[in-house]
Amino acid sequence: MKKIVIRIPATSSNLGAGINSLGIAFALYSTVIVEEKTDRWRVNHSLKGIPHDANNLIVQTILRINPKIAPRQLTVMSDIPQAHGLGHSTASIIAGIKIANVLGHMNLTLDQQINIGNQLMGHPECVASGILGDLTASYANGKRVSTVKTHMPQVYALMYIIPHYNSKQHSVPPIKKVTLSEMIQSIDVSNVLIAAVMDNRWTKASMMMEKDPIKAHHRKVGLHDLKVIRNQAHQLGIYGTYLNGQGPLIITFGQRIELNRLHDRLSDDASLKGAIRVLGIDRNGTTVRGE
Template sequence: MDKKIIIRVPATSTGIGAGINSIGIAFGLYYTVIVEEEMDHWQVNHALGDDVPRDENNIIVQTILKVDPTIKPHQLTVMSDVPIGRGLGSSTTAIVAGIKIANALGNLDMSLDDEINAGSKIEGHADGVASALLGNITVSYFNGKMATTVKTDIPEVINALVYLVKDDGTHDKAIYKDEVSSVDAVKASSATNVLVASLMNNEWTKATEMMENDAIYTDNIYDIVPELEVIRNQAHQLGIYGTFLNQSQRSVITFGTSSQLNELRNALSDSNLTGIMRLIKVDHTGATVRGE
């Protein structure tokens, strides 16, 4: 390899509205991997904590070798502002980085569809992988073998207020109903259909209303994640819609303009919320590769 390869992958969130394992979005927090010299063994340099392997057991390396087992070991340096275990796709970013690295080092000439398929097979669903690779909001279907994805643009003025739920061990309960009645199934399906149609037709107001459809959540969802009710109610008082619970239940996310979200953040300052709030942009580009 004559020069370094730099991979940058955006954070993602999934489970928008009733779009479980199908609708994802990319955010402007990034996981960056620098591919350096070839070595006798894999070495992954990072400051992500001792729980993250620094050798061939790292998820990046495991992904590279799943895509192409013949790729020789290299030194990799990782820099990331994607929080680990907070519902923003930290593992997805590593998987996508691994696919991009395998494609570059192995000269595989993979298309974006090929990369989405590869990542979907590893993750078991396509939503996060598709959004990380393509940016913006994606809607995906995965049958276990092949993924089909459609990307749509979010208005440039729209950002997100992300509330990172404090990890106190109480947010691991099931948030979806074990059994969904036919009435709730129709509500969820209809809301998701309108959500997707609104996104595709750039009718953002309708889309944000549909994001708040809770037909498949358990009836006690606000008891499990009380922050969702607090943030949603405060947002509604300000005329802001589009607050949803991330599929991992680690983040509560609200869409809006910068001025709206700053107003919401200020209003929530007296709500005794114990987690962290971050105002972040939507990523419109997806994963990038430099230096090939």
């Protein structure tokens, strides 16, 4: 059998108030090559702290979906940074789903793949945007996921990675701290956001990204950096800066030329210690070649 090449985009969730619902894919990729059969699973890569054997998340996903699949040699080449809020683990799970589907001749639909991914990781928005690409809105009721893909305007994203972030120290606050009023406002904001995107009203959509009633009272990590970046962006007339989840990533959407100016300003700010880069949006999601 010829080699199978799977390419999975980086992903981000929430876009402000769209908690566990809105996801987006970026033009930064993890590539997995499925090679010959072997006596045991071998995963070749240069990633720090990631297993090279059957304990690898990709292999674990394959075997959870179809334990009868024979071991293979896999080669992973990833530009998605680990533990930085861009879906490194999501990419591994999606790769496992795609490999199980091909090698197991399962003929899973995209909807079935998204549902499996949600069962395995509990974040439908990340799985949906990684598989489908572009901007997705998802709803999960504990049993099934319903997803709609829409087209994000022709914008880019400036990524600021918050330094020294530790997810174990900055866990998501208990839901009991969220008031009914905050929940209703968050739903209202995310509804207007997605409607504005679908109507190609980018100014209104970007304004909605900066409104986040639920998480506004709970964030601790990155607040200083968020304020600095948002203020600098506003001075340039750029709106659409938000903290991805509880961190460790701050994202600003805008036109490429605008974001390059913002990049230069932020690079000159001594109070900001994180890494900065500008990325495009992936429109196609995960691709599989050599089936």
